[in-house]
Amino acid sequence: MERLIKEMEKELVGQQQNIRLLVAALLAGGHVLLEGVPGIGKTKMVRTLSGLIGGESRRVQFTPDMMPSDIIGHVVFNMQQNQFETVRGPVFSNLLLADEINRTPPKTQAALLEAMEEKQVTIHGVTYPLPDPFFVVATQNPIEYEGTYVLPEAQLDRFLFKLHVKYPSHEEERQILAQHIPYGGASAQKTEQLVGLDEIVAARQKLGEVVVEESILDYITTLIRKTRETKRLLLGASSRAGIAILMASKAWALLDDRMYVTPDDVKIVARPALRHRLILSPQVELEGGTSDHIIDETLAAIPVPR
Template sequence: MTTTVEQLLQQMEKELVGQRQNIRLLLTALVAGGHVLLEGVPGIGKTKMVKTLSELMGGESKRVQFTPDMMPSDIIGHVVFNMQQNQFETIKGPVFANLLLADEINRTPPKTQAALLEAMEEGQVTIHGVTYPLPDPFFVVATQNPVEYEGTYVLPEAQLDRFLFKLTMSYPSHENEKQILAKHIPNKRSHECNQEPLFTWEAILEKRRQLEEVVVDDSILEYITTLIRNTRETKRLLLGASSRAGIAVLMASKAWALLDNRKFVTPDDVKMVARPALRHRLILSPQVELEGGTSDHIIEETLAAIPVPR
């Protein structure tokens, strides 16, 4: 891994104790050109993770707090009539940024959620029939609470499929929680994270260009293809992974290898990104849900049943 990326990981980990793997997966999605859905109970650092990344990356970042009364125009922008100049004027919304934090995305109706579909898939938005390109790179990180259902709207499959990863944040370990508490005691507080940008959005674009140099052996392609197809053949799933899901696993594997300073993909790279890349794209059968099964369990079992390429 390059020194700059390693420094970025270390600085973020100072602010987010015990979240190194999720931080690295977040950077992997960014390099791969995807977006991230971040799920976890309140108060464990979802928003802080994205804000810390924003501060260390520089560029332009926006945060939108999604609410039930929010309209699509509140996200992408709208057209108003300027009486002084006697002409219509386009007011661009917060989506025009390098990093968009969509906080509690499941609190807004599907109509407003859908306003992000074109932006996340094509890097552009349409306002009153006129198409505007978004900044490049454009990265969406959306957060949601997994335990509160009143006043929330389930994200449609089409919206979920636009996220490269779904990352889950859980409660910290005993030792990590103690470190978090110690950060709020003045005489125990460690040196604060220097919030000077360590990485630039131009560097991310360069990393994306380097993805083309990462070699994927035919045996790895076969491994990913078998994984995707096997999810469609099990009766434990009502909906298996699509071809887009396979592309997500492939691109994420290449990005993970690149961040590890390698120009080739290994089976371990595929295993590392498979769960965050697939867990939100699979629909469990009612029987599996009743038995307490999860997408992660099925992905792990499916991987275990596939011969690992040598």
Template sequence: MERLLETMEQRLYGQKTNIRFMAAALLAGGHVLLEGVPGLGKTKMARTLASLMGGEYRRIQFTPDLMPSDITGSVIYHTKENEFQTIRGPVFANIVLADEINRSGPKTQAALLEAMEERQVTIHGTTYRLPEPFLVVATQNPLEYEGTYPLPEAQLDRFLFKLMLDYPGEEQERQILKGHVPFETEREQAAGPVLSLEDIRVARAHAAEVVVEDSIIAYITSIIRKTRDSKRVQLGASPRAGIAILMASKAWAALEGRNYVTPDDVKLVARPALRHRLLLTPQAELEGGNSDHIVQETLASVPVPR
């Protein structure tokens, strides 16, 4: 995993923290929603991760005319062979990039729900298991809302993290320009995978064995319940959000080389794990508040276990 992180950081400048969150999501078995303006490397981040882990990668461009069967697959009839044949969709991959997911209608967005939550797809009444590991990386543009369909709370809750990509610093942007090569050249020069799918399965097993003391469990519970008490929040975090923080904390601790979770691990993963799960009141939004502020206030108000 350290080799994976180091190689990704060499190819994606200025995204060190988000890269580690992506790796943590991979270990925790969760999915990631990337939000940022065009040109910040959202697609490249998913493509690079797939190439370095030796997994199968598929990209789905979400458009208003995209149908659910374009994602999951369909059944066609061969007249010559006089039989039905199942055509599996692009969701049957280790890493699936759902590009601009908010540009398709709710029916198509919902086609990902079963795949993301149950790790399976039903085509014409037959259920098919998805490959493991399975990671959905969805992107959306925070600026363009015309002709888009905001993700419903039920689907947002399926994402382990919501990561915000911002403009790089001046030195980092200089490094991006200095190291730029055309896509074809980059693909030819790309090294092979630094770890196998089996390595990831083993790393996931190690992350699952990370110890979480009762005091940390109580700390996570207090954070989740505190979000529901805020008068600026219309919808607080659900129990699934607590599970997300728990699993993400264990994965983060594993990436740090520890077999136990600390309160600092919980604090680090709380913001990306909760920012998309809190629904603010209209008054709070008018005052310029956002979910990150609520999470920060919540963390500051909950006593840290010793």
């Protein structure tokens, strides 16, 4: 996993934290939502990851006229054999890139709900299991952009992390430009497979050996419950959010070559694990507050276990 992270950092300048969180989500068995303005490397980040890991990777470009069957599949009648056949959609893959997911209506977005939560899909009343591992990475533009639909809360809650992909610094942007000088630069290079699916599955099994002390469990539980008590939020974190923080903390510890979780692990994953699950009150939105601010304030108000 460390080699995978280092190889991605060669291709993607200035995204070290997001790359590490992306790999942590892959280890934890969750899914990731990448948000950022067009043209800053969201799709390239996922394509680089898909090239470095084994298995089948599929990309779906979400559009306003897309139907649920375009994602999960459908049934057609084979006139030669005089029987119905199931045509499987792109969701039957190990890594699914849902590009610009908020450019399609909620009806189509909802087609991923069962797949992301239960690792299966139902086509015309028949349930089919999805490959293992199954990892969804969705990209979206900020909701203020034209032609976008707000993802419903049930859809957002299926994502382990929401990562903000921001503009690079001056020096980082200069490095990106320098990569494209010779023959198209980095974009012309083909990424070779580095990690196999069996290695990812083996790494996931190691998560069960990561020790989580009772004080850490209390720390996570207190954090989740505090978000439900504040009047600055209309909707606090769910129990699924607590599970997300727990699994992500274990994955982060494993990437740090530790077999135990620390409070710092919880603090690192709390922002990306909670920011898309909290709904701000109108007053907080008018004041320019964000979910990240509330998460930071809540963490600061909770005693850190020792």
